[in-house]
Amino acid sequence: MNNQIMKSFLIKELNLNKYENIKITAIGGITNKNYLILTKKMKLVLRVPGVATENFINRHNEKNNSELVFKMGINPETIYFDTISGIKITQYIPDSETFSPGLVRKKNNIENISLCFRQLHQSNIKFCNEFNAFSEYKKYQHILNLKHDHDGIYHNKMLVEFFYKTEKILDRLNKDRCPCHNDLVAENIVKSGDKIYLIDWEYSGMNDPMWDLASHFLECQFNSEEEQIFLTYYFESNIPKESKQKILLFKFMQYVLWPLWAKVKEQYDDNFEKYDINRFKNAYQFMRQYQEQYEK
Template sequence: MTNKNYKVKTLNDSFVLRFPGEGTEKIIDRKNEVANVKAISNNEIDVKTLYINEETGIKITKYIENDETLNNNTAKEDKNLKLVSELLLKLHNSKIEMGNEFNPFYEIKKYEDIIIKNRYEFYKGYDSIRNKVFKLKKDLDTNLVPSHNDTLPDNFIKDKSGKLYLIDWEYSGMNNRFWDLAAYSLESELLDLEEDRFLKYYLNREIEEKDRLNLLINKILQDILWSLWTIIKENEGVDYGPYGIDRYNRGIRNLEKYTKGLIYE
């Protein structure tokens, strides 16, 4: 959704060549991406990066032959829920020092500033929703871990041996560990029972109220943030259909649950 990617085949090998998409220079910090890609390079979490340029955003990685990219159906499979939870736990507990923080409230403000500067239109009722969103800070866990921050199924690739990789580190940075878990649940459209299994695999214990609260808060923040992202991208000429407004409306619904204390629904 962010970039243009091409498979490049040579006589000896195949590669993936990435070119940044429209308007990415406004929303992606390439210096942070490059630093974080290098920081995780020895942990066998990402596919091997052969070249990355912090000025142009051009990136070249190894192409995995006979791979399987997770999708909304396979992401729900129990074996993949377990593999993803294990890989995220490996990342979060890795002690990798990422030099930047992915602060959702700062990111929301950054996207707001871009929208205001360019005189784009916010979704209806955004001002009142925004005030409620920023009150979520008081209940959010402040313990930060190295995080990917864009854990949709498409960013998980499995090779023919069954080893799972997590690609695309543009939004990476230190963050609340539940951000990655919430993103995977939202993007995979996990049902309640599937989400519970996923959380239990990750936590290796029973789910507590604080876990559900942090998960819900991160879901809300993500839907609001990526709805703002969509406004910017669409004003750059990219059409995402109902994606942005759907996320915005879901964020509002979850915000109402939070306000009413319905974190188990």
């Protein structure tokens, strides 16, 4: 979508004057393309979905869940959302700063972000869907099989067997279900003053809250000391025994699941940057760590 097409689209959908001066600036994005939109009276963000995202994302769920967390005050207001194309327009967060992994790990930010996560997880809202890592894994494997892609590392018997074993392990642990974001990379966390916002709810759904913490720790490169600080704030110093066990399991699962997602994405988008294969290899380390700590 070039700038002229975007301008025509914005004039139509936002009911703007056709002579309105609209400034469009690309502001990045990993899977999607995002643009800052400036008009005389508005400052917005336009999200144009990446190639083949319809194979991964249920836009009806995303729209519903985004609206619920907006009412909580942790997501910007959605101005326009097309559940067919996935094109979305949201209000720009004023004085906003998007985090990097390094900024996320600063102590004052750890506290504020942990409180935002807790606010989400302890809320009484109900998302319309469940995020199930095992169903997602089967879906991605099915797509790769249809594409006749059988790269060995993505079909490693030992990792696949342990991945499915985690389902039985989790059944024995305390099962929690609450609204979760499920993709808490640093870029999906925005700061405005002392206020924290979570954006891009594409993978949101009811899930165990420790999945969100595992996601955040992995993607933002927390060390063990930083994880402990985060957990202390999140649990108000009363850290449940099974929380660290679940976080370790979810780290393993995410290092199996997301590289598989990336492999599927590569099938449709030649320009998609290849996912770090070492992440998949690191799943071995988490598997071994879990077995040494909890299966002896």
